[in-house]
Amino acid sequence: MGFESMSKAPWVRIDKVGEHSGEIVEIRGWLSRLRSSGKISFLQLRDGSGNIQGVMAKADVGEEIFAKSKSVGQESSLRAWGKVNPDERAPGGYELHLTDIEVLHHAEGYPITPKEHGTDFLMDHRHLWLRSNRQHAILKIRAEIMKGIIDWLDDHDFLRVDTPILxxxxxxxxxxxxxxxxxxxxxxxxxxGQLYNEATAMAFGKVYTFGPTFRAEKSKTRRHLMEFWMVEPEMAFCDFEENMRVQEQMLEYVAQRVLEKRARELKVLERDTAKLENIKAPFVRLAYDDAVKLLNEKGVEFAWGGDFGGGDETIIAESFDRPVFVHRFPTAIKAFYMKPDPERPEVVLGADLLAPEGYGEVIGGGQRLDDLALLEQRIKDHHLPEEAYAWYVDLRRYGSVPHSGFGLGLERTVAWFCGLEHVRETIPFPRMLSRLYP
RNA sequence: UCCGAUGUAGCUCAGUGGUAGAGCAACCGGCUGUUAACCGGUUGGUCGUAGGUUCGAACCCUACCGUCGGAGCCA
Incomplete structure (x- = not known):
């Protein structure tokens, strides 16, 4: 459709109207809500950048134009012209005194009404739900976290080398x-992308991959999705301790950046930001052995050698005021590529990072096995097909070095930063056990 | 796969054996400062599905299906 100008008024994004105070501007967007009385109507407008209330008075615009404002359905698309007026009553600080509107498309019967809705209904209408203020806040914070991670890694000499999905x-x-x-x-x-990352780390030194990953486990909890995004840095010549320092520094940077740049979005979500201020290095380091003792002291029956459940993680995390690295898990319960502690082969040089407030494991990482003979042995022990791992074993054959890395689950991090009940709102279109639509 | 909840109007829910209800949405009308606007009216139902008990079932029983939460597994 053509947008030939009805006036000389410039088209302005709602978040920039403050730069045009007192001027006539054009807004292009959607009607999020309409309230009207006999001689005045209020049009809540949104354009993706923000919200502003348009006010139209019959006395100002006349019968014909005023009539147009009374028959616009929720989420109709429109152009609106009006004067930008500072107003203390407006949440954004400005109102638009409308002179005219042009409805581009009349929407009728928009399903998401200003009243309450259940999660399942909203998820069925996820393609429309994304228009709400709350979803805007969450997805803007998601984007900020992603950008923060990428900026930090790029500024610390990591090269983004993405790994295959197939x-x-x-x-x-x-x-x-x-x-x-x-x-x-x-x-x-x-x-x-872990194993491929080890190959690219041997090629480029410090690398990361950032993309979607897939798990076909039938998990049905607030912390699980079938398709989720993970950032996985991998570093050559990096030991287990240095690996943890990288993680805590990166997370501190991202948290402080979100607090600074997305304060408005955190407020929309009513997030207690004091909890986020605590994301500062150094994080707590808790040996698995001590985590077991801590659980036992709190009255939880837990034997050395087992893996923590969601409830156990919450108890451990709530014992501290900042994120906790639980390190040196039993070798038997961890992946074949983890490097055993040379001084205690029954545990590995790996650490999981537990977020506070019950958000659970957001990072898993550690030092990788770099010894050729031992790796070949462990592949046999785990009954893995040797041919499929030939290339991976090669990395220990041609210039093996100590190396470490980790994987951070983006959606759990977003849920944690936003203070959400469930990870399903942290991704535009979540893939869950019983949801592949829309 | 297992355990526990739950399914009634487009949405959120009430109704626990005797005529199917409310608020919101939609539609019509009223209202000059609303912001989950308000006021009046209209429309809207195979009570998840199939059987059973009963004079009579949204309600009691059985099976199945869907959804939600949790466990296991993991980020």
Missing amino acids: TPSACEGTTTLFETDYFESKAYLAQS
Whole structure:
């Protein structure tokens, strides 16, 4: 459709109207809500950048134009012209005194009304729900976290080298994978870029991959999605301790940046920002052995050698005022590529980062096994197909070095920063056990 | 896969054996400062599905299906 100007008024984004105070401007957007009386109507307008209230008085515009304002359905698209007026009553500080509107498309029966809705209904209408203020706040914070992570890594000499999504086999062999046809053979959707990262780290030194990963586990909890985004940095010549320092510095930077740049969005979500101020290095370091003792002291029956459940993680995390690294897990419960502690081979040089407030494990990482013979042995012990891992073993054959890395789950981090009940709102179109639509 | 909830109007819910209800949305009308606007009216139902008990079932029983939460697994 053509947008030939009805006037000389400039088209302005709502978040920039303050630069045009007192001037006539054009807004292009959607009607989020309409209230009207006999001689005055209030049009809540949004254009993706913000919200502003347009006010139209019959006495100012006349019968004909005023009539147009009374028959606009919720979420109709329109152009609106009016004078930008500072007003103390307006949430954004400005109102638009309308002189005219042009409805581009009349919407009728918009399903998401100003009243309450259940989550399932809203998820069925996710394509429309994204228009709400709350979803805007969450997804803007998501974007800020992603940008913060990327900026920090790029500024610290990491090279983004993304890894494949279609893979020939399991990276870890333990979890369920989504299978798809790959011409005459099978391919699997990647559950981690980890092993490929080790190859690119040997090529470029410090690398990261940032993209979607897939788990076909039938998990039905507030912390799980079938498709989620993960950032996975990997560093050559990096030991277990340095790896944790990188993680805490990166997270501190991202948290402080979100607090600074997305204060308005955090307010929309009514987030207690004091909880986020605490995301400062150094984080707590708690040996697995001590975590077991801590659980026992709190009355939880837990034997050395087991893995923590969601409830256990919450108890551990709530014992501290900042994120906690739980390190040196039993070798038997961790992946084959983790490096055993040379002084205590029954534990590995790995650490999970537990977020406070019950958000659980947001990072898993550690030092990788760099010894050729031991790696070959562990692949046998885990009954993994040797041919499939030949290239991975090669990395220990040609210039093996100590190296470490980690994977941070984006959606859990977003849920944590935003203070959400469930990760499903942290991604535009969540993929869950019983949801593939829209 | 297991455990526990739950399913009634487009939405959120009430109704626990005797005529199917409310608020909101939609539609019509009224109102000059609303901001989950307000006031009056209209429209709107295979009570998840299939069987059973009963004179009579949204309600009691059985099975199945869907959804939600949790466990396991993980980020």
